[in-house]
Amino acid sequence: MTSYLKLTGCSKSFDQYHVFKNVDYQFESGKMYALVGPSGSGKTTLLNSIGRLEKLTAGSISFEGTDITTIPSLKYFRQFIGYLFQNYALVDEETVAQNLNIVKHYRTAELQNHLAKFGLDDTYLTRKIFTLSGGEAQRVALARLSLQNPLIVLADEPTGALDHANGQLVLDSLRAMAVSGKVVIIATHDNHVKAAVDECLDISSFKA
Numbered sequence: 001m002t003s004y005l006k007l008t009g010c011s012k013s014f015d016q017y018h019v020f021k022n023v024d025y026q027f028e029s030g031k032m033y034a035l036v037g038p039s040g041s042g043k044t045t046l047l048n049s050i051g052r053l054e055k056l057t058a059g060s061i062s063f064e065g066t067d068i069t070t071i072p073s074l075k076y077f078r079q080f081i082g083y084l085f086q087n088y089a090l091v092d093e094e095t096v097a098q099n100l101n102i103v104k105h106y107r108t109a110e111l112q113n114h115l116a117k118f119g120l121d122d123t124y125l126t127r128k129i130f131t132l133s134g135g136e137a138q139r140v141a142l143a144r145l146s147l148q149n150p151l152i153v154l155a156d157e158p159t160g161a162l163d164h165a166n167g168q169l170v171l172d173s174l175r176a177m178a179v180s181g182k183v184v185i186i187a188t189h190d191n192h193v194k195a196a197v198d199e200c201l202d203i204s205s206f207k208a
């Protein structure tokens with residue numbers, strides 16, 4: 001069954017500065033989308049409006065017909081929204097296992113099996129995040145996102161700091177999440193990402 005994330009008349013201003021105005025758009029589960037547009041056009045602001053880190057100035061966002069602002073915060077952040085960031089957003093001083101156990105506490109064997117899906121062997125579980133390469137850290141972030149298993153995946157420049165091979169791994173993992181029924185939305189400048197998604201939404205076309 002397809003779920004719909006629907007934006008209706010969405011506008012956002014900071015004081016007198018209008019970032020975007022009247023965005024009407026519908027995202028579907030099972031698909032991957034890129035939010036594109038020049039620097040400063042509002043990609044992160046729109047992503048964060050869906051993630052409820054920003055409040056819209058006007059308009060509404062619904063998921064499966066429910067206004068997202070009416071969903072209790074804890075439920076929204078745990079079950080609905082999962083984020084992937086350019087800088088990974090992991091706890092640097094903690095181990096890979098500790099970062100994965102943020103979702104809930106898993107047995108070591110479960111974590112090992114799960115990490116293996118992202119090309120990381122058992123030795124990584126006890127490594128601290130700051131000892132990992134960027135590509136390895138993003139794999140851990142993907143593994144955590146996959147354990148969280150949210151309905152909507154928001155990715156902000158997830159390939160921005162990675163080489164081509166690791167960028168492709170991120171795209172493949174995000175595609176797998178879309179295929180498993182998530183809505184996947186990626187804010188990006190990366191042409192490789194733009195070519196890999198199902199649809200691009202150019203936020204600069206909603207300039208106020």
Ligand SMILES: Nc1ncnc2c1ncn2[C@@H]1O[C@H](COP(=O)(O)OP(=O)(O)OP(=O)(O)O)[C@@H](O)[C@H]1O
Nearest residue numbers: 014019037038039040041042043044045046187189
């Ligand atoms: N908290 C804030 N207060 C004031 N202005 C803000 C705030 N957050 C964002 N802006 C402004 O809103 C505009 C859109 O920013 P946003 O980060 O969404 O753009 P972007 O398209 O993601 O840019 P980039 O590609 O450079 O990451 C920018 O002009 C930015 O300066």
